[in-house]
């Protein structure tokens with residue numbers, strides 16, 4: 001059991017169709033990610049990083065190949081089953097933060113719990129303590145537009161953590177932030193990995209990639 | 225647990241509604257106007273029914289009215305007088321179960337004047353039983369007396385509309401005054417209690433009652449014929465109508481297949497007349513109301529389609545964090561239903577205001593019952609669901625990746 005990867009991709013391919021023209025973006029990815037790893041996926045713009053992350057995050061389906069999640073083949077899972085995996089096991093952190101504009105920081109953090117089957121007791125306490133740990137104690141009731149980029153990303157990280165997922169999946173989490181804030185956000189993500197989360201970061205910044213234990217380079221739809 | 229989760233979806237819906245005020249406002253107004261018209265329709269139907277019932281009991285379920293002239297003549301508006309006081313006497317004496325019969329003769333377009341005040345009204349000649357028979361009390365002063373009937377005295381009991389037009393709405397000031405009816409002086413003995421009902425274009429309170437003898441001799445120069453007879457019976461009304469028909473045909477020498485030269489009306493007919501009158505109105509209002517509600521629903525469906533497009537990132541975010549398709553559908557539906565119900569509350573409020581105005585300025589009967597509340601709530605919820613369904617499904621079917629990254 002100890003050797004079962006949390007994520008295993010076998011000969012995974014993904015094509016997009018523009019009209020009737022097929023564009024193959026992922027051309028056979030083989031990848032194993034184990035529990036508590038910290039991995040940076042790097043590569044040039046357009047190399048297929050986001051496409052890969054969407055598939056790893058169960059937001060999108062591969063055109064062919066196999067995806068084993070905790071040893072289970074989820075290639076044929078239904079939309080609802082994939083939603084449950086996202087809800088329970090994956091915490092997304094996006095480059096553009098992607099907070100919902102009309103609810104405040106605290107409500108944004110609690111958002112994933114609306115859709116979870118787990119008991120909802122003390123969700124609010126947990127959200128407050130997550131935000132407090134990230135230095136957002138005084139900003140609980142601010143709307144996203146009343147927060148700086150770094151603060152919004154902290155809210156997004158707290159949201160990714162609220163349902164205790166095993167995996168944190170971050171696509172260019174520092175892409176919209178200045179150098180100082182970037183390193184603060186990276187400190188937070190690295191410390192989460194130290195506390196046991198599996199961390200997958202997509203980036204093209206060397207500083208970010210260097211802080212992960214393992215780097216995977218993707219080029220022209222393949223891991224090299 | 226399950227409950228908490230539903231509540232949180234509702235909560236999200238509430239927040240979205242407040243956060244998109246313009247969209248919510250226009251949807252709300254659309255639904256409110258639809259509900260306003262639906263409510264007024266129901267209220268006027270119920271008002272009409274109530275009035276029909278009122279009319280039925282005012283007329284008296286045990287009473288009939290016999291008019292001079294056949295059915296065909298009446299519908300052609302040809303007026304001839306065929307009934308006599310002797311006919312009335314005969315009905316009273318020969319029809320079993322008849323406990324009351326009163327004669328009536330109309331004095332149409334009668335001119336009323338007092339000082340410089342002038343009015344035109346309907347005069348009715350009858351006996352002292354007129355008031356008890358119709359259950360119409362005298363609010364001020366007295367009826368004319370049996371003596372007045374016997375001696376052709378010029379004595380009148382006037383309706384509230386006359387008081388309003390001639391005596392500035394003060395009934396006490398009318399008592400004992402002498403008014404001119406078709407230039408003949410009449411003593412005002414009493415004032416009729418307000419009835420408040422109108423029957424088509426006829427306002428019941430706009431009339432003056434006088435002794436039948438006075439009406440016939442002084443006003444109409446009529447020796448023999450009267451306009452109508454009102455009679456009341458014990459027992460089965462239908463067989464009494466047959467008895468009366470037979471008696472009058474015999475007295476008028478009508479034989480075989482020849483048509484009656486008189487027409488009999490019952491309370492049922494009076495009610496029917498009002499319901500038919502409302503029927504066309506109801507149809508018109510029903511179509512209008514349905515159209516405005518459909519338009520309201522259509523406005524809402526379209527605004528939500530636009531909204532769903534604008535909020536695709538939000539939908540993508542919710543999907544990324546585990547929302548299933550039905551969660552998205554439910555949230556959008558909740559938004560529509562909440563707006564619809566709020567719209568129906570607003571529409572209901574507006575209709576109360578409109579109802580008050582209609583009652584104050586027209587003769588259209590309006591009646592609000594608790595039934596209206598339930599019907600409009602139900603209709604509003606249905607409209608919310610129907611107009612929300614398409615946008616909601618559209619939102620749920622968005623590809624989460626594309627929704628997030630557009």
Ligand SMILES: Nc1ncnc2c1ncn2[C@@H]1O[C@H](COP(=O)(O)OP(=O)(O)OP(=O)(O)O)[C@@H](O)[C@H]1O
Pocket residue numbers: 016017018023025043044045046047048049050051052204
């Ligand atoms: N939905 C789509 N339809 C068609 N082509 C797509 C779609 N999504 C991505 N692509 C194409 O796939 C390729 C890889 O895109 P992807 O977003 O994965 O790149 P990336 O490595 O994340 O780039 P960046 O560093 O700029 O974010 C690009 O050429 C892109 O145009």
Ligand SMILES: [Mg+2]
Pocket residue numbers: 049050051
């Ligand atoms: Mg990308």
